[in-house]
Amino acid sequence: MHTNDPKVTVLMPAYNAAKYIGEAIASVLEQSFANFELLIVNDGSTDDTEKVIRSFNDPRIVLIDQENKGIAAALNFGLAHARAPYIARFDADDICLPNRLKIQYHFITAYPEYSIIGSAVDYMDADGHFIFTHHPEGHLNEEIQQLKYSVCPFIHSSVFYKKEVVLNNGGYNEHAYTYEDHFLWVNILKNEKACNLSQTLIRVRLNPESITIDEKWRTRKFRSIKYNTLKNRVITAAEGDELYQIGGKQYSPKIKEGAYYALCAKKYLLNNYQPERARINMVMAINLHPLRLDNYLLYLVSYCPERFINWLHKVTS
Structure with a gap:
């Protein structure tokens, strides 16, 4: 061998x-x-x-x-x-x-x-x-x-x-x-x-234990540091520490699980149109995080035709 x-x-x-x-x-x-x-x-x-x-x-x-x-x-x-x-x-x-x-x-x-x-x-x-x-x-x-x-x-x-x-x-x-x-x-x-x-x-x-969560679940500060450092191709230890502190607070099992179900739902709408499967995942995300309005919006959008969902994604992304 x-x-x-x-x-x-x-x-x-x-x-x-x-x-x-x-x-x-x-x-x-x-x-x-x-x-x-x-x-x-x-x-x-x-x-x-x-x-x-x-x-x-x-x-x-x-x-x-x-x-x-x-x-x-x-x-x-x-x-x-x-x-x-x-x-x-x-x-x-x-x-x-x-x-x-x-x-x-x-x-x-x-x-x-x-x-x-x-x-x-x-x-x-x-x-x-x-x-x-x-x-x-x-x-x-x-x-x-x-x-x-x-x-x-x-x-x-x-x-x-x-x-x-x-x-x-x-x-x-x-x-x-x-x-x-x-x-x-x-x-x-x-x-x-x-x-x-x-x-x-x-x-x-994709699984709830993964270190990667949907970018939409990141804080504005986290995204700002990330994309500024990518643009400049330089990152400092202080910026790294701040990212770690912000990210560490988001890695509770509940947040990661909610992000997982929301991401699966999005993919079942945008990449492999199966609205019923999307709604099953969104219900799980809503049950975990009932105060996130974007979860309810995505659930409602799942009842729309595929063409409309794709158009909406293009104009909002």
Whole structure:
């Protein structure tokens, strides 16, 4: 299996991911491209994450531990230990489709002028049910380069990149709380070529435990700091601390769960028109946060025709 000289490092940070990580690991081990190491950074998990990881008997799995420092620190720790020249990012609650590594490795070795490769992804809910297929806003390098700084050009767990390029740019900035990938891209892409493959290569799971919540649930101050630092390509420790303080207050299970149901509802209206499913999710969000008026508005909008909903989204976004 070439475990001593892997061509690709699949880099997977994990924090309290016991519920999903077994399925994620299995999807990597079943890849048609076999010359890889699966480097898992256990970011101070307090559940059975490590137990699930150790239940797999495959020499390609490498487990390293750190105290809980967050995803950016876990990724930097993993990059320092990665043995392969190419990194395939992957999250502990997602699923790799069988040919993901083969397709991206063959592309980047056939076209070495590219440093970062993403792909389309299928989004699923916490139970693994398909929600919609996401196609990035830019596919060709020229399209990606023209994207506004506020648009993240890749789904992070779909990217495949040259390790040296990220290390030469200082790795992931640990002050860019929750958008360390986006901040990295705006600093790298000015000097590197990138693309997004149009085919779906992974399944991304939306779930209440995820660190990512809908941008609409962020405070105005959080969004202001985030987009100013992306625009300027610079972030200070003080700004990072403020983001962490604001974000930390929003990561109660109740807020994350409410944001999850609201996001699923939006996707069932805008990306895969199923108003009945949207309303089921909105009822859950309303029950959790009965004082949020936007939840009621979205519920009412779900009774409108698809064409009207798409028009409303365009004029209000």
